[in-house]
Amino acid sequence: MGTVQPNRITVALRMAGIAGQDKLNGIFNYLSEGKRWQLSIYRTAHEFTAETIRHEIERGTAGFIVGIPGATDALSALAKVEIPTVVMNVSDGNIERRVRNIAFVKSDSEAIGQTAARELLKQGVYKCYGYAGYRVDESWSRERGRAFRDELERSGHLGRMFDLVHFADKIEDRATLIRWLKELPKPCGILAACDDRAFEILDACRDANIRVPAEIGILGINNDPILCENSEPRLSSVQPDFIREGRLAAELLGRMLANKCF
DSSP states (O other): OOOOOOEEEEEEEOOSSHHHHHHHHHHHHHHTTTOOEEEEEEOSTTTSOHHHHHHHHHTTOOEEEEEOTTOHHHHHHHTTOOSOEEEESOOOTTGGGOOSSEEEEOOOHHHHHHHHHHHHHHHOOOSEEEEEOOSSOOHHHHHHHHHHHHHHHHTTOOEEEESHHHHGGGGGOHHHHHHHHHHSOSSEEEEESSHHHHHHHHHHHHHTTOOTTTTEEEEEESOOHHHHTTSSSOOEEEOOOHHHHHHHHHHHHHHHHTTSOO
C-alpha cells in the first residue's frame, strides 16, 4: 500500500506580534496529537493575496486558516470558493457572506473590553477613562472599545474615545493624539486597542511631557512581552487566550476535512 500523503494546509497569520505567534502555536498544539498536515505559512498581507489563493489551490491545498488584517483581495478570492476555510478575527472581502465549508473564530472582544474597564476602575485613582482605538478599521477594535465604554457607563463613568468614529482621518495624526491626551482630566486611565497602540500612547505621552503612570495609566491588550517588558515604564496588558483560538481553528478545519460538519 502507498503512503497516505498529509493534507496541505495554507495558514495566513500576522506574525509581527504575539497574537499571530500564539495562534500558530495553537495550531501546532493540535497537530502534535498525531494529525498530519503540511503547512504553507504566510505572515503578511503583502504575501497573502488573491494570486496566493490561486497558487495554493493549484498546488492542491486542502484548506485555509486565515487571520491577516488587510488581506482584502485574498479574502475576496476565498469568498468565491468552497475549499474548507477557517477565518480568524477578520471580516474583509465579503468573506462573511460565504455559507459553505467555512467557520469563523473570533476573540471575545466584549469580555476583553469589560475586563479592562473593571481592572482600571478597581484601581480607584482615575478621574477619567479613555479608549485609544486601532488606527485602521478593525471590528475587534470597535468591539473592544464599545464594551469598555459600556462597562464604564454602567459604573457611572464616561469613556472618552479616541477612535475612527470620533476622529476619522485624524486617528493617525500624532498632533491630534497629543492634544487629546493633554486635554484629558488627570489622572486618567487609558485602554489601548492592542499593545502596539499602547506603545504609541506611551511615546506620545513622553512627547507631551505627560507622566506615566502618575498622570496617565495605560493598559494594553495581547500581553506582547517584547513591547510590554521593554517599555519604560513597563506596560500592563490584558492577555486573550490566542493559543486556544489557534487550536480551535485547527480543530474546526479538521472537522471540515473529515466531513463531520459544515
